[in-house]
Amino acid sequence: MTSKTLDPKFVLTLDRVLAAPVAKLWRCWTEPDLIRQWFCPKPWLVSEARIDLRPGGEFYTLMNGPDGERIPSLGVFLEVQPERLLVTTDAFRPGWRPNDQAFMVAEVRFAPEGEASTRYIARAMHWTEDAMRQHEEMGFHEGWNAAADQLEALAKTL
Template structure:
């Protein structure tokens, strides 16, 4: 079998342990009123336009930059395992399109181990996204999530 375009070769991964219980981190990720508080790059205001948290359900978030420009992130949920895993398609136009994101949650005492995978269509696209700042972008988003769950 060819090793070209295997999922592991086109996936970028971030891991983090949040100093908050699994229940709280799960709710922050899945409840629209919480998502609006932390989702998006620092300094952006997020409005949840759609959030049907079911398999086959769609999500759509509007992010407004301080300069007034806006962009939309959207996707469709393909797998939800309560308090364990969320898989969704995702588009963050115009920067990123047609990726699949996997959010994996695991209780570790009173903390939550969180693993985030972003699967791209091709290895080339994956490398391009990494060079465009994937780790900084998503890392800063998860900093906002960490701050949010710490202050709940």
């Protein structure tokens, strides 16, 4: 990994209030048929998702691009607090096997804001400054905001 000390600059954060209740956002994050519908910004789409919602359980998505790109992402859940907190990483495969494609930890916090809205804080935490910069250049802010828009829109239909 790196010899540098962890620094806040290794963390990218999305912090928004979404116009949907926590319970519906939680469903969108944890049901494979729902996560497929919002998890990556259109015109990309998730064609397959597997969710085993427990520490060490599998979190798999297969993203498909408009020109035939296929990007599989295999990781695990680190922590699950229903309707409050989800933590995932691609640093392990199921069975806690270290994964050669480790890139980040994603931490998503949900907190009610009244009955119909939710404070939604999603953090991408990286092992290295290079990984964080690469993620930012890949369009972290635009991408995670667009996905959150899709998440909010889907939750409203439930």
